[in-house]
Amino acid sequence: MPIKIPSELPAYKVLSNENIFVMNNERANTQDIRPLKIAVLNLMPKKIQAENQILRYLSNTPLQVEIKLVQTKSYTSQNTPIEHLDKFYSYFNEIRDEKFDGLIITGAPVERLEFEEVAYWDELKEIMEWSRSNVFxxxxxxxxxxxxxxxxxxxxxxxxxxxxxxxxxxxxxxxxAELTRGLSDIFYAPHSRHTEVRREDIEKVEELQILSESDEAGVFIVATRDNRKIFITGHLEYDRNTLMDEYYRDKEKGMEINIPKNYFPDDNPDLVPSMRWRGSAHIVFANWLNYCVYQNTPFNISDIKNS
Structure with a gap:
């Protein structure tokens, strides 16, 4: 089964060219099936790039998935055409009365700020509180x-x-564990961040379990015991060239930046980077959709209760 997105969304053409099964709204509406309703709160500056990355992995499922793209009202991206935002995105106040099987909240390049200093922190708090009763x-x-x-x-x-x-x-x-089922004992994932959370703080919360971690990168996947809240500290959704683009972007700005570790063959930025996380990304996103969402969410979506 395909992912259901508007045919005008840039990701539709990108994924179609990759031979990924996508379906436009017109065709999907003729099928007698309830699709999973997944909202994506996109906090990344380059929203189209983030859409392509996340939708690529949400498409790797036998389920029909209906996507709602959401942006913050308290801060407007300066790196995405306003026409794109107006056409494809909703504000939170436009969806607050809806319920969703799943919600994805992306990363954002603001980790060196205190949470309370982030321009949209109050709005994000409202959304995270809303998610407890409106998202499975x-x-x-x-x-x-x-x-x-x-x-x-x-x-x-x-x-x-x-x-x-x-x-x-x-x-x-x-x-x-349902979320990590099928992963190899050792697998790879990209990270790009200036801050971390620590095992000792997470272990104090009985409701949380650490499903995956790294000797070098620390805690990676954390989940509540009912899988209603999932926390991934890295970027499984990244494309092959995302870290390379970040590296050259910061170099051009004159920033002090190291070559991404374990990324370029022989640490040579002139060589094509190795993408060693693609399979793991497909497994984790598919597990989330299947085990954490589809297998447990109420068929009548209005029956979703507080988490």
């Missing part, structure tokens, strides 16, 4: 994972001495 399972990515752990459980973030930047090996702590 919420997936928080990178900075959003830190924001979610802080908002829901008071877990702090810590500034790193240098940016955690590269592709790192991770281990699965519980091979029977």
């Amino acid at each position: 399972s919420t997936l928080h990515i990178c900075w959003a994972s830190q924001a979610g752990l802080y908002y829901h459980y008071g877990i702090p973030k810590y500034l790193l001495d240098e940016k955690k930047f590269g592709v790192f090996s991770h281990r699965v702590n519980d091979e029977k």
